[in-house]
Amino acid sequence: DAGVTQSPTHLIKTRGQHVTLRCSPISGHKSVSWYQQVLGQGPQFIFQYYEKEERGRGNFPDRFSARQFPNYSSELNVNALLLGDSALYLCASSVDRIETQYFGPGTRLLVL
Amino acid sequence: DAKTTQPNSMESNEEEPVHLPCNHSTISGTDYIHWYRQLPSQGPEYVIHGLTSNVNNRMASLAIAEDRKSSTLILHRATLRDAAVYYCILSIRNTGKLIFGQGTTLQVKP
Numbered sequence: 001d002a003g004v005t006q007s008p009t010h011l012i013k014t015r016g017q018h019v020t021l022r023c024s025p026i027s028g029h030k031s032v033s034w035y036q037q038v039l040g041q042g043p044q045f046i047f048q049y050y051e052k053e054e055r056g057r058g059n060f061p062d063r064f065s066a067r068q069f070p071n072y073s074s075e076l077n078v079n080a081l082l083l084g085d086s087a088l089y090l091c092a093s094s095v096d097r098i099e100t101q102y103f104g105p106g107t108r109l110l111v112l
Numbered sequence: 113d114a115k116t117t118q119p120n121s122m123e124s125n126e127e128e129p130v131h132l133p134c135n136h137s138t139i140s141g142t143d144y145i146h147w148y149r150q151l152p153s154q155g156p157e158y159v160i161h162g163l164t165s166n167v168n169n170r171m172a173s174l175a176i177a178e179d180r181k182s183s184t185l186i187l188h189r190a191t192l193r194d195a196a197v198y199y200c201i202l203s204i205r206n207t208g209k210l211i212f213g214q215g216t217t218l219q220v221k222p
Contacts, residue, residue: 100161
């Protein structure tokens, strides 16, 4: 069975640009969560989506937004990129909001 | 959000058991204890989770103290592939949010 997939694997952007990251959950999973992992630190929770609605939000600015589509895939959007947004962005899926989360390999974003 | 405390690093010899400790003194009755591990350049991998009772699966065992203020992840026979950062995480039962700490970096020596 395919696990969580994320695209692209790597991305380089410059300050002020916009980026869209994509996530496909495990088949049958209806919840997707996004995490940001800065080098040397543990992942930080950004958003959780379940049944296409936002169910949780971490302490991130409004430049960060996300959505979930009818097929349960998800996009994370970041506007007006800052150097500090350079990180590994992880997507995790679960059957529902409270069940075990399974992580994808992540998208490594570098902002120059 | 309740937090966990783990040692920054631990070492183990290959084929020996490893006990990774975690303190969570502010845990509430509805918090689950999760363990994930992360290899370099990969996403976190689910290891095990529990609420009150000890748990076993094919990867590891989770021993939870009676007062639930601490837990221990047990790898029964460490292999070189077990070298990773291990995260002990609390999650509130009715939310899906995982709050990661710094984790324990486990080194396995041949």
